[in-house]
Amino acid sequence: MEMSRAGEARSKGESCTTWSALSSEGTASICSKSPQEIMALFGPHLTHREKLELAAMQEVWYFALYNKSEGCNNDGYDDQEQNYILFRHEHLRYRYEVLKKIGEGGQGQVIQCLDHKRNILVAIKILVSPSSSKHEIYQKMELQIALELQGEGSDEDFNVIKVLNIFHFRGHYCIVMELLKESLHEVIRNAGLRRLDMAMVKTYTRGILKFLRHINSRQIVHADIKPENVLVKDTVTGTVRITDFGTSFFVESQPMNVGGTLEYLAPELLLGYSLTCGVDMWALGCTVAELATGRELFRSNSHEDHLPRCIEILGMPPRYMVNGAPDRTQFFDHRGKMFCPGKKRVPGSFPLHKVLKSDDPEFVEFISSCLRVEPAQRPSSLLAQASKEKLKVVEEEETMVEELVEAELRQ
Template identity: 50%
Template sequence: METSQAGARRREGVSGNTWSALSAAGTGPIRSKSPRAILDLFGPHLSHRQKLELAAMEQVWFFTVDDSNDDGYDDENDNYMHVRKEQLHYRYEVQKLIGKGSQGLVLQCLDHKTKTLVAVKMMSLPLCPSTASRQMTELEVTKELQGKASDDLYGVIRVLDTFQFRGHNCLVVELLKKSLYDVMSKGSISRICVRRLREYTRTILHFLLYAKRRGIVHGDIKPDNILLTADGKVRIIDFGCSCYLKSHSQTVGGTLPYMSPELPLGYQVTCAVDMWALGCTVAEMATGKDLFDSSTYGEHLPCCVEILGMPPTKMVDEAPNGSLYFDPEGLPYNLSQQRPPGSLSLQRALQGHHPQLVDFVSRCLHPRQR
């Protein structure tokens, strides 16, 4: 199907005719208008979709018109093609893209109701049952973890709003500028100082205990998903790989260098996968480098074996997917002659850090007894 000219402009991030109805009406700094007032003022300029959207709204805080004509809102990956200064949910004004991944994108927006800057995560279109289910779980988990002072006590990102816009599930959270990854990769130093490392680790542990009490596995602990407030407090974000323990999930999620071997081996997800990821994250904070520098599932297990030695025989023998990664003798298929099991000690991989740190990381990476 050919994309309309309006859709093509949206694809390029350009709006053909976008303007604020509130300012155009000469009303000045009005905080809100009723949907009926907007329809009366600009009905002839609105697409059928916009008219339906407005009719379903109780209040309009921000309004723009574009000439997309109900066509071309999403790209080939089912992500929303945002346009600067356009409206989302007739309340949020898009300012810029601040993040993009396989599950959607994150936009910095101005909330015209509260007059504050926020981050809006727009998930990809849920076109299949598995995607729809995953997104519903993400929204449920994020809301479940909200509580009195859960942000300051347990490092949970503060959720401000949820809504659906043009088929996309959207999550509005507090806007934070830097992640631990940003601090390490873009700052003057690649490692986190010991004092900060302890503070960050303590908060992440508090978060994981809080999540465990609610039967939740985060599933993707890593420096990118640990944000910092202006005064240096930790906030955990991105629950796109999260699940409930009661679901007995066997889905392989998360990010490979931080992934517990239990997941590719086919074991059910438990809170142990978050502890493994925490160990990898602490190691990266201490050294500025990935502990397990793997880019494929086939490479990941040999990377782990090189530092930690062979996993327990029972763990390999009982793994549902064990034959995909281990030969009949129980050795990883991609085992390199230059990287035999246990040839790189954890202490050396951690660049000679304090024995207490090495011991902590070692305990995080200890395989479950089965």
């Protein structure tokens, strides 16, 4: 994905002056120029805000001078959706050179940049400018969790994306991460009709489970496990890294509104229950099914249609779950009959093994075990037993994947 046409024009026209002194080896370094020297060189072309930024900088590694942006927010730096307006080859915090956009969503944009201090390519997630104090709290939680999961060997041992730096620039929080080649979404798309080899599917599954086991021990819910958020570190070994903590939260401080992607949302979220790490297991089942089949497991038309679609494949959830759901009336009438907006969905009429098109009972059972619904709130007399059962399910799933992989390697 490229920058805007306006950005392209500015990067080539007279309205842009880029200055970067390179050493004889070609590595980026402008340590010989202090912020004060750059101020002296380009002072007449700087905005008041840029002058204040430079005055606060201790070092400058890369500098590109552009005319002021023409956005409608944040002194012209942001667009209507509070996204930072990017221009190719501009600087981020006088160190990172913007190269191209590689992803975007409701929470921000992901940019490929050159880190002129370390002379490496990195991925930087630029969050949208927070629209309220509550919005900023959510963003700070994302930063906190991203850092909480870092640690010596956390990338190698638990498949957490490596965070290299976090900074604040022109009203936006920015997360600098290692740059990886592709996501599992791209792997699925590139495989096309050939489908992925089941041995590689199992390898990817083990990698995601390793991550989920780690965050579960920290009482953290990722809340948006899906192929786009699983990045491939090594295409040969199938090593993965999990990224994007924009909807993640600590179980003990669950936000009022939890995000996520429709096709991977667990029923307990739709029904208004408090959430546990079980929603990540549900999303894992959806992700693994997609890896194996090449298509989304629950293709829903809307939020209102998603739960009926899940029930069409898995059958009705437990009666206590329907009766006790805080948002029960959005999906069921007073008799417990399911609303079906648009297409009529008959519970259990399209069973899981048919959707998966698989005759492998172990594979179908694995996906089924991931898709077991277990809300956090249920009758107190059953709560202790439910916790034990859920823990047993997670342990059995991890053992099952390991056994499947070992069996595959022996073949």
